[in-house]
Amino acid sequence: MNTESPKDAPLQITDANQNPAELEHLLIQHLRRLEDVEKGGNTLDAARVRLDIAEVASQLGRVGEAWTQARLAFDTFLDQESWQDAVEACEILYRTGHDSAITALINGVWLGVTYPIDPQTSIVMLHHLVDETPIETEGAAVAAAAAHYIAHLRAEDDERENLSFMTSQVLARVAKAQRNIEEPDMISMWMDMLGLNDPARLLPALGRMLDAVNGDNWWYDRDALRARLPVN
Incomplete structure (x- = not known):
């Protein structure tokens, strides 16, 4: 660095x-x-x-x-x-x-999703999480979809196009492994079925996943950090 x-x-x-x-x-x-x-x-x-x-x-x-x-x-x-x-x-x-590498990853993912940092950094962390999660599980789909969501939410113009292409490739890999589908329309239907296109369902699912993996191994008080967010 x-x-x-x-x-x-x-x-x-x-x-x-x-x-x-x-x-x-x-x-x-x-x-x-x-x-x-x-x-x-x-x-x-x-x-x-x-x-x-x-x-x-x-x-x-x-x-x-x-x-x-x-x-x-x-x-x-x-x-x-x-x-x-x-x-x-x-x-x-x-x-x-x-x-304790996985603990570090989970702590970083939570911060990278919660705070509006550089989208590429958040996506890198979420893709690490995909790699650490059995690809046939819902957790892999949730992490991949969260990365795709952040690419659209935070990036702009050429960066959005480039990051969205990268995240869509990871999503497609997960969809292929889970449902043996490759067509964009079928992948979109699969995402709708799992609620991966709906942030109101996706982000809580990601939070539950992080809790399940990390247990009590948090390096900060998440409630205190949430309370200081502009919107919580």
Whole structure:
């Protein structure tokens, strides 16, 4: 991730082609930068550097280090209500493969759906959820439909077209697995049958799914966050 980019930029990842020596050098640079930023007292900037550290540590297979740095960053973003950053932290936590990776994913999905962050980030998280859910289950359909809904709700113009194409492909994959259907009209009928085209049914279904998977492993008080929303 590039901390020089705007805080609402889409998710970015380290170049997968970098060799271990290059990654080690990059990690040292990030650690030195963290020291400098912390001296300046900017907690948000320091947390973003921690995400850079976590990204590189994860690439090096240092799961514990990556998790610790990204979790510290998440806590800062949560305190500062920097929701885009918080969801990006959850995405990195998920990709570490840590034992609590699914917990990180679920916490990130809830924030990514609740707050109007960059739609691409929310969609990435929901598609991770599709991948983690047995494709023949209703949960996979709900997660895929929620991603499609967000693409239409938050994106505009070319971005909406591009994201909607991507989310429709994932929806089609789920529909094919569940009902062996591929035609757009049949997929639309299938979505209507399950209530996936109706946000009043879709979003509560997603909420129930997240509760079922995550149990009590929430990193924040959802009721308190809901109470501070403009419309709750």
